[in-house]
Amino acid sequence: MVDTRVSLAGVVLDNPIIPASGTFGFGREFSELYDISKLGSISFKGTTKDPRLGNEQPRIADCQAGMLNAVGLQNPGIGAVLMEEIPRLEKVFPKPLIANISGFSEDEFVALAEAMDKVQAVGIIEVNVSCPNVHAGGVNFASDRKETEKITRAVKAVTHKPVFVKLSPNVTDIADMAKGCEAAGADGISLINTLLGMRIDIKRRKPVLANRYGGYSGPGIFPVALRMVDQVRHAVDIPIIGMGGIATVDDVIEMIMAGASAVQIGAANLVDPWTCSRLVDELPERMEELGIESLDEIRGIA
């Protein structure tokens, strides 16, 4: 029997497979398709203080080996997430959740972290400083090390739960950003968020997305994600949740060999909603084939 367990800053997961925020909602649609309690954890839909409708239509564009999205953090707001979504989700997923929070100011991040700190079902707080589709006065905290550190420190001050900071790949030096998070007290790093992209409708002579730009995700970004996880692993000593274009069990193993403790699966859920379920089933079989007894044995081995 191989051991698929992993630890994220003290939170032990049965396996490293985690659906990524924004591609799994609050699990409701997927729980109708398979028993989602088999998943390692779930990073639920990025939650803001107030309900958000998100960006104008169209918000989706297809592209080579992936897709663009400019959903713009549509979510029902922290009130509804605490009162309705989490209670419903914990009934079908009785394991520690990853609460993905997004804010437009330091105060908003702090308020969200304070609220999530009180929720027993939440095991980890994932601080999304890097949504590329939303611009409050042009601020994207993740592109500024000082801002990211400030938010990390402020969130850490109001919660005892492990804090993972989700980083954007749209920066000059990802390792430097990760170092900043570690110095500010982060318990771990999630990376990468989507790559900022664009498509143009040549018949309409206009951008496909109403938001003009959107986040590129899917298998096309996997090599970029892998490289960034490798760089961050060499720069910090805190655990990493690796993500970006993962679709197969071999992608999962590659990501762990690059240094990730666990992985998140995003776009693949939208094309094949059974992807995460299959990865949980396939991982032990593939580990056995490759002579891997535990994931600790291969983490960062490459």
Added chain:
Amino acid sequence: MKDELFTIEKNDLLCKGTYLMRLKGDTSRISGPGQFVNIKIEGLYLRRPMSIACYDFEGIDIIYKIVGKGTAEMAAMEPGDTLSCLCPLGNGFDLSQIPKHAILTGGGAGAMPIYQLAKILTDAGMAPHVVIGFNNEEEMFFAEEFKAVGCDLTIATMDGSVGVKGTVVDAMKKLKEEGKNDLAYACVCGPDPMMKAVSEITASGQYDLGGRMACGFGACMGCTIETAKGPARVCKEGPIFRQEDIIW
């Protein structure tokens, strides 16, 4: 919803630029006209959502126009090829809300979901009036099939080559002037500007909104629109919406 493997039985040019694809497979979960499937096409990342134009115990019909890469790929497929489809998706027309003398109207490829709806309602003893619109005679399809349903039928073409000259809206206004229908209720499927124009002359009804989607089953929020009842995912709460809930 399941990931069903369908086999292409035929994939024929129906009229200028419009194809009919007949897919054989399990249709037992389909509950009514207006639902759709999300098709995986080799070489494209996202699936492509397509209205189920018609379904029976053995399979489904899809009517499509070549508008981009996905539909061009579909047109090149051969009988015997298989397609992975998430099926069925969304909510169909709410038949319980449709009065006896409703207008059922479709424009272009949007005429197809109307065909099955017309058949079901007529078989149930209702007396709908079908209004279908095309650019011209060359792009018209299914006129004979619609006639065979046995309900009242008005065809409109933009160039006047068949039936009323103009849009389905022109044809509907004429029906009202002639006292043939009071336009109290319409079931509508077609391009957005056409549906909006219909809503402006109709008291109430149901509209097939479609739109750009990624997942098709409610996970990604890619297709959300604002409605009178709050945010709604076209793929999950729709694609059929009540006229009073739509914000055009």
